[in-house]
Amino acid sequence: MSINFLSIIAKPKITLTTNPFLVSSPLLFFSNKTKTKPSILTAFSSMSYDKELAAAKKAASLAARLCQARSLSLPLPVFLCLCTPRGYKVQKAILQSDVQSKSDKSPVTVADYGSQALVSYVLQRELPSELFSLVAEEDSEDLCKDGAQETLERITKLVNDILASDGSYSDSTLSTDDVVKAIDCGKSEGGSRGRHWVLDPIDGTKGFLRGDQYAIALALLDEGTVVLGVLACPNLPLTSIAGGSQHSLPGAVGCLFFSVVGGGTYMHSLDSSSAVKVQVSSIDNPEEASFFESYEAAHSMHDLSSSIAKKLGVKAPPVRIDSQAKYGALSRGDGVIYLRFPHKGYREKIWDHAAGYIVVAEAGGVVTDAAGNPLDFSKGRYLDLDTGIIVTNQKLMPSLLKAVRESIEEKVSSL
Numbered sequence: 001m002s003i004n005f006l007s008i009i010a011k012p013k014i015t016l017t018t019n020p021f022l023v024s025s026p027l028l029f030f031s032n033k034t035k036t037k038p039s040i041l042t043a044f045s046s047m048s049y050d051k052e053l054a055a056a057k058k059a060a061s062l063a064a065r066l067c068q069a070r071s072l073s074l075p076l077p078v079f080l081c082l083c084t085p086r087g088y089k090v091q092k093a094i095l096q097s098d099v100q101s102k103s104d105k106s107p108v109t110v111a112d113y114g115s116q117a118l119v120s121y122v123l124q125r126e127l128p129s130e131l132f133s134l135v136a137e138e139d140s141e142d143l144c145k146d147g148a149q150e151t152l153e154r155i156t157k158l159v160n161d162i163l164a165s166d167g168s169y170s171d172s173t174l175s176t177d178d179v180v181k182a183i184d185c186g187k188s189e190g191g192s193r194g195r196h197w198v199l200d201p202i203d204g205t206k207g208f209l210r211g212d213q214y215a216i217a218l219a220l221l222d223e224g225t226v227v228l229g230v231l232a233c234p235n236l237p238l239t240s241i242a243g244g245s246q247h248s249l250p251g252a253v254g255c256l257f258f259s260v261v262g263g264g265t266y267m268h269s270l271d272s273s274s275a276v277k278v279q280v281s282s283i284d285n286p287e288e289a290s291f292f293e294s295y296e297a298a299h300s301m302h303d304l305s306s307s308i309a310k311k312l313g314v315k316a317p318p319v320r321i322d323s324q325a326k327y328g329a330l331s332r333g334d335g336v337i338y339l340r341f342p343h344k345g346y347r348e349k350i351w352d353h354a355a356g357y358i359v360v361a362e363a364g365g366v367v368t369d370a371a372g373n374p375l376d377f378s379k380g381r382y383l384d385l386d387t388g389i390i391v392t393n394q395k396l397m398p399s400l401l402k403a404v405r406e407s408i409e410e411k412v413s414s415l
């Protein structure tokens, strides 16, 4: 079905609105509030997302550059001193003064805020004719408090430096107010109607601070379905991390994964655009399978994962890494299973899984909750799910689900 035909049937409503980041305003945008029938929604899903993908890749790549930028500004001898066999220690050494604690006690850095502002700004500049809705992790509340002006200025400088280094938008330098506005565009509630970008500006902030894995995770929801995902993983080795070799020497790291619904998953180096198609592992013998889980024990019950792995017959020890880099690594077959069981009371957010979900699904993998239900990204900012998230290939999923069910039952009856 052609786009023209669709536009005739769906009759998009034209709304007058203002985009704060465009030189000429007001502008015409298409409202996606128009009611459409399910058959037409299916047709929307098969539409091309080429320009959205190009914009998302550009935004995530620039955000990755921002997250690494402070290390690049170091003199070479200092930079070399800060490199260890475990990988870059630069982030940790440089960013300590730039770390704040959020109300839930989790860390946030100038790079998290800078990445969110940059992605928000770039998407709006690259897609000027689309209604912009962004569901993102950070907001500017703490940056607008007394005493935070210096931090906000540092973030603004970081964002402007990256934009200047790219040279795409030489007409504009962002003010601190522009940066606050760009960050706060991320307050959308998402949902099942229309299009919403979903952003985790730095997923795995704790990993970022340790100098370990982190990801810039950006996805697009269309009528409640994840239709596009980009995962930039600046510290992920280009070669397999099977066996736990996630720390590698500088030069061999920095991956970008991307997927569009129905189109497969591709990966290239953050330094080039020559992509290869990736596939999840086809291992169906659990004895040969390895599994990923969070580095942070507070984020997932490691005792439950080890009980499941034992029941399944997995022999290898867990590979513990931060962030949605786990989804990226799994999509190219570095590991076969990812288990995530948050402690009681924790609610998963859509930005922690949307991009990783489509990267794995389009590489042939399956992502479900602990009861085997598909993840539902259409319910707003949270994912409401049963107990946890499990990921593997299609062949292993039935036996993994059985082991998960049995291990959970045992844990419950032992309490």
Ligand SMILES: Nc1ncnc2c1ncn2[C@@H]1O[C@H](COP(=O)(O)O)[C@@H](OP(=O)(O)O)[C@H]1O
Pocket (backbone or CB within 6 Å): 106, 137, 200, 202, 203, 204, 205, 206, 207, 293, 294, 295, 296, 298, 299, 300, 321, 322, 323, 324, 342, 343, 346, 349, 352
């Ligand atoms: N108690 C908890 N249980 C589960 N996940 C948690 C958590 N506290 C924080 N998280 C989430 O875990 C994410 C990191 O995932 P991982 O453990 O796979 O590295 C964090 O993302 P951010 O770093 O973006 O805040 C955060 O959203």
Ligand SMILES: [Mg+2]
Pocket (backbone or CB within 6 Å): 106, 107, 137, 205
């Ligand atoms: Mg966070």
Ligand SMILES: [Mg+2]
Pocket (backbone or CB within 6 Å): 200, 202, 203, 204, 351, 352
């Ligand atoms: Mg996160």
Ligand SMILES: [Mg+2]
Pocket (backbone or CB within 6 Å): 112, 137, 200, 201, 202, 203, 204, 205
């Ligand atoms: Mg984050």
